Amino acid sequence: MKRLIGSLVCAMTFPVVAWGAGQALGDARRGALLIAQYQCGACHAIPGIASARGKEGPTLASYGLRSYIAGRIPNRPNLLVRWIAQPSALVPSTTMPDMGVPEQDARDMAAWLGEQR
Numbered sequence: 157m158k159r160l161i162g163s164l165v166c167a168m169t170f171p172v173v174a175w176g177a178g179q180a181l182g183d184a185r186r187g188a189l190l191i192a193q194y195q196c197g198a199c200h201a202i203p204g205i206a207s208a209r210g211k212e213g214p215t216l217a218s219y220g221l222r223s224y225i226a227g228r229i230p231n232r233p234n235l236l237v238r239w240i241a242q243p244s245a246l247v248p249s250t251t252m253p254d255m256g257v258p259e260q261d262a263r264d265m266a267a268w269l270g271e272q273r
């Protein structure tokens with residue numbers, strides 16, 4: 157139990173420290189489940205997500221270390237949330253489809269991606 161609480165605290169605080177102070181986003185553990193559920197891995201290779209080996213989109217490996225989203229939007233937590241929720245709103249010409257992801261789900265997925273180093 158102690159270990160469980162420890163890892164929960166870790167999962168919740170680490171991205172805030174590592175990915176820009178004061179930007180608590182969402183629940184990264186739930187985010188990992190959602191990434192699997194939404195089948196982002198049909199198009200993306202995502203280390204840490206089972207059977208996410210798609211090739212239509214770029215790999216999402218080490219996403220917390222990226223400077224840009226899709227090569228042009230600064231990789232900040234809130235912009236990543238908007239990207240996941242509706243990529244066409246940020247880059248109208250993007251080839252990533254809008255998947256109708258609600259904001260809270262996008263926050264959780266962005267929190268998980270931001271933790272990947």
Ligand code: HEC
Pocket residue numbers: 191194195196197198199200212213214215216222224225226227239240247249250251252253255257265
């Ligand atoms: C139908 C295929 C497809 C699906 C499903 C898909 N994506 Fe994408 N995604 C793409 C493509 C193609 C790009 C490249 C877009 C561009 O560069 O404009 C992309 C780009 C991205 C990027 C930016 C990558 C980079 O290198 O900066 C992120 C982050 C991302 N997708 C996350 C997700 C998440 C999270 C999901 C699931 C909710 C998802 N994608 C589902 C096709 C997909």
